Amino acid sequence: MTTLENRLPRESFSKALARMCKKLDEAPERLVLEKSAFSGNFEARITITSLWVVGSYARGAEHCGDLDVVINWRSGNGLTPSTQAVKNIFFGPVPRLQCFSGTPKNNSSYVAFPDAVKIWSGPGCNWEKAIESIKVVQGAGREARxxxxxxxxxxxxxxxxxxxxxxxxxxxxxxxxxxxxxxxxxxxxxxxxxxxxxxxxxxxxxxxxxxxxxxxxxxxxxxxxxxxxxxxxxxxxxxxxxxxxxxxxxxxxxxxxxxxxxxxxxxxxxxxxxxxxxxxxxxxxxxxxxxDALTFGQRQAYAFTCGGKPVVQANYQVDSMPHSICLLELYKSESAAQRKRGKAEKGLAEEVAISSIQGQELLNSIMGVDAVKIGRTIHALSPRAKGALRKPISTIFSTVA
Incomplete structure (x- = not known):
């Protein structure tokens, strides 16, 4: 996980967790409306029986990316709504709350949480003490996955x-x-x-x-x-x-x-x-x-390059073409590229060189353009080139034999 993730002090999550427990004390049973385009809308009577806090908060981290909880519930009419629907009805909008249904060992995240701490087990339970029992641990953080x-x-x-x-x-x-x-x-x-x-x-x-x-x-x-x-x-x-x-x-x-x-x-x-x-x-x-890279491993071609990258003609178009295309011109030998350079010397900048490209570099160069020209043949590689050249689309493997 990249360190660019913004993490918050645990105090903000402690307050959110306390508000959630208060709501469960007030109403552990609620009607949950599930709106589904596949199974149709239905209403389920859900009773939450347990709530565990898991993840970095449960391990005592000073800063957490989110508040991970596991909630266990039963349905009074046998209908099972989504965890998201249950979360919205019971807790409302809680920033950075991640809810999983089930138990710490078997839940909708498909990951076991051995460090889970049970916070709420029913109205009247001492959830304040359960929250306070989690001590801050210096250096605690995300569990590596x-x-x-x-x-x-x-x-x-x-x-x-x-x-x-x-x-x-x-x-x-x-x-x-x-x-x-x-x-x-x-x-x-x-x-x-x-x-x-x-x-x-x-x-x-x-x-x-x-x-x-x-x-x-x-x-x-x-x-x-x-x-x-x-x-x-x-x-x-x-x-x-x-x-x-x-x-x-x-x-x-x-x-x-x-x-x-x-x-x-x-x-x-x-x-x-x-x-x-x-x-x-x-x-x-x-x-x-x-x-694909292995197939191109031994294939080689020559091209004009600038700054180490193949030069492409971004707006290649001749009179017979209805619109322009992005074209990469390749040569089978260095001498063929030299002959072309001699004919077009005035149109090429001094920093343009002739380079050999092969393997994965050749593959990536071909896949970034609409068409590839080798000798007098232009291979269409995109729908745009197909329309402009009035040719079927070639496979990338047929362009450079």
Whole structure:
């Protein structure tokens, strides 16, 4: 877990926990309305029988990221509402409250809590004494978990625990690699009005206000990591900039998009901004042991490079094309690139060099553009290039044999 998470003094959570216990004393049984698009709306009579505090607060940490509690309840009519619905009805809005249903050993988090402390066990119990029994322990904090390799908090994403563990396994095995770019205050408040692509401006206008607040740092990020700055709408809260698929809000992690020839070079997971954080972009890419990277391991090509990166033609267009595309020109040999340079010397800056690119670098370069030109043949790699060139989309593996 990244240290960019904002943590609060435990006193604020002690006060919240006391208010919750008072509410349980007043009404341990309530009607809970569950609104579900799948099973329909229903009402359940719920009685909470026990409440444990778990996590860093239970271990005596001076500062905590949230207040983790486990609540056990029974239903009077056999209907089981969601934990979120029960939490809202019994406790109302409590900042940073994470509720799990069940017991410390078996609960909806799918994680056992051996350090759980029972706080409330029924009206009249001495919950004040139970809270006071937890002493502050110097150096106590979060319990290390395997998913700490992921820089975002689980509740910032729409992903189950099994899905997060799958990501961790693929990161450890080198199938995937990751990068986290923290959003600084300067990035969040940057004025991008004059530089913003009109298509990007329109696509962000379709999003919620919380997603629109992410526009400045996203635009700045794409300027740095994406050679193909063409924007597309991918449905819902998803945008695409070149080879980067951007998921906003409470994003899902669709790893299958990195496991097939989809033209997606990297997944960019960006939750909405929050006081707790972390605020930033979690970028997932193919790693050195990814099957695609291994397939490209021995493949090589030459390209014009600047600053160590292949030069792309962002607005390549000839008379017969209805619109421009982002094109990468590759050469099978250094001599072929030299001949092209001789013909186009005036159009190339002095800092442009001829470099060999191979393996994963070659793969990433190809997946970041609309089309690749080798010799006289142009391979379409995106729907935009397909329409412009009037050619079927080629696989990335057929471009460089």
């Amino acid at each position: 395997e998913t700490d390799l992921i820089p975002l908090r689980p509740c910032q994403m729409n992903c189950c625990w099994d899905g997060l563990h799958n990501v961790v396994e693929q990161l450890k095995s080198g199938i995937l690699e990751q990068e986290f770019v923290a959003f600084t205050p300067e990035m969040i408040t940057a004025d991008v009005g004059a530089d913003l692509d009109p298509t990007a401006r329109y696509l962000f206008s379709l999003q919620s206000k919380k997603s629109q607040a992410l526009m400045p740092p996203i635009v700045r990020l794409m300027d740095k990591i994406e050679p193909n700055l063409r924007w597309y709408y991918e449905g819902g809260t998803s945008l695409r900039c070149g080879g980067s698929l951007i998921r906003l809000g409470l994003p899902s992690i669709d790893l299958h998009l990195l496991m097939a020839d989809t033209g997606v070079r990297q997944l960019v997971i960006i939750p909405h901004l929050s006081a707790r954080g972390p605020n930033g972009a979690w970028i997932l890419r193919r790693g050195p042991n990814h099957p």
